[in-house]
């Protein structure tokens with residue numbers, strides 16, 4: 001039967017849209033991707049953009065709080081969504097996400113690593129035309145100002161994101177010993193971990209650090225500060241987007257909750273969701289785009305039954321092996337991370353898929369099982385970069401102020417656990433031989449018997465594994481034939497019009513490295529696609 005009230009409401013919305021469409025684009029989220037897209041699109045003075053951000057936007061470096069500028073420490077308190085995830089079933093863990101313009105790029109660990117050519121070959125082979133390595137390399141080059149290797153043909157020296165590595169005279173004693181131990185263990189020296197060949201070996205981490213190295217240059221600082229005064233760019237901060245407004249399957253605007261709690265409808269030509277891997281699928285679900293069963297559970301009217309929304313959550317799992325240092329070795333002023341090993345897990349289907357970080361300082365009181373009176377420790381951090389495990393984001397409520405349910409299911413796939421066990425053994429080996437052993441008073445929690453006991457190490461990993469905040473994949477890019485795909489190769493939501501998702505959530509399978517630079521590359525690529533008429 002025809003629902004007359006619903007029809008009238010839809011016609012009303014359509015008329016409002018026609019009368020009030022003030023912007024060509026509404027971008028939801030001024031984060032890593034959103035800030036780039038807003039700045040790039042408004043370089044064309046004929047293009048109008050409304051950029052909406054739930055957190056605050058700071059309009060100058062002077063006005064920006066210290067925690068957002070300090071590249072030496074992640075900021076997980078003051079500008080955060082304060083989400084909780086289940087990393088493994090039944091185990092809650094805080095899950096940081098930046099709630100501020102710049103998003104996670106404003107709070108993160110500034111590690112600036114590129115994905116590898118084979119990552120993008122796989123994206124393209126899965127039907128994502130235009131996302132092969134040859135399409136992405138120019139984006140990586142465009143983004144960066146690589147202070148150390150900018151002259152190389154595969155690097156850039158005039159981008160907005162400064163990247164530099166720690167020099168030997170800046171290494172802490174732990175890092176110097178880590179380098180020695182790693183090379184003694186057979187890892188080759190890799191001066192540039194962003195070389196497209198993706199060499200196995202140990203070397204300094206390329207990091208987003210400017211000036212004397214202490215300044216984190218977020219997407220907000222790099223892109224928005226320059227663009228914010230353009231008359232064709234409106235930034236509306238401290239404003240939460242609840243849902244996308246539709247006429248049929250055509251996105252015509254968004255409903256927002258302003259800082260004074262008033263609710264407002266804003267209309268535009270196209271809506272671009274850049275709210276990140278947790279919130280972009282949540283907004284879609286609240287808008288009626290997603291699995292119909294989820295909609296029914298929440299009493300949300302289904303606009304587009306898209307099974308993939310919120311599924312395919314992929315993250316990088318971390319397991320730490322920690323050691324007590326000899327007196328005077330670790331200092332409060334040491335950097336958390338300066339150096340990393342990349343290697344290929346034995347029997348892996350992916351090359352160069354694992355990392356071992358040198359963890360320069362760790363608080364003993366925060367490491368379960370360690371002697372809390374020992375103060376600072378050091379360690380190795382093992383990360384799996386191409387996991388098979390998949391998690392999910394679903395709604396717990398249709399209220400935008402309630403966090404979605406996040407189920408990471410880290411290491412739930414046997415192959416991931418196998419690689420992590422091997423990685424923990426490597427991390428232990430590094431700490432108990434050569435130069436690292438010389439600066440150590442022993443490993444915390446583990447001993448030689450335990451490390452040889454596979455079941456014990458599996459439990460050690462399950463009990464302690466954390467994510468390093470690299471969630472991707474919940475609005476996967478892929479052809480319509482892929483049941484899990486949410487957007488096509490132009491990042492348009494399948495079966496909808498005037499609606500795209502552009503952030504880490506579109507990454508179909510994780511890259512072999514940390515995701516921030518790839519997120520920048522995705523945003524730059526989207527701008528090219530729009531300029532090419534897609």
Ligand SMILES: Cc1cc2nc3c(=O)[nH]c(=O)nc-3n(C[C@H](O)[C@H](O)[C@H](O)COP(=O)(O)OP(=O)(O)OC[C@H]3O[C@@H](n4cnc5c(N)ncnc54)[C@H](O)[C@@H]3O)c2cc1C
Pocket residue numbers: 028029030031032033034052053054055074075076096097098099100101102103104105107108109110111112113239240241242274275276277279280283400468469470471502503504505514515516517519
């Ligand atoms: C603590 C931490 C450390 C990390 N360290 C590193 C690292 O060293 N190297 C690395 O490569 N990666 C790192 N990452 C991951 C990386 O920073 C992110 O993967 C990437 O920046 C995500 O970009 P995005 O554009 O997808 O989302 P975000 O940058 O999170 O942007 C989303 C934006 O949307 C806004 N938003 C969300 N919902 C709404 C809504 N409903 N209404 C309005 N606005 C909304 C958010 O406030 C945010 O500003 C780290 C992440 C964290 C949290």
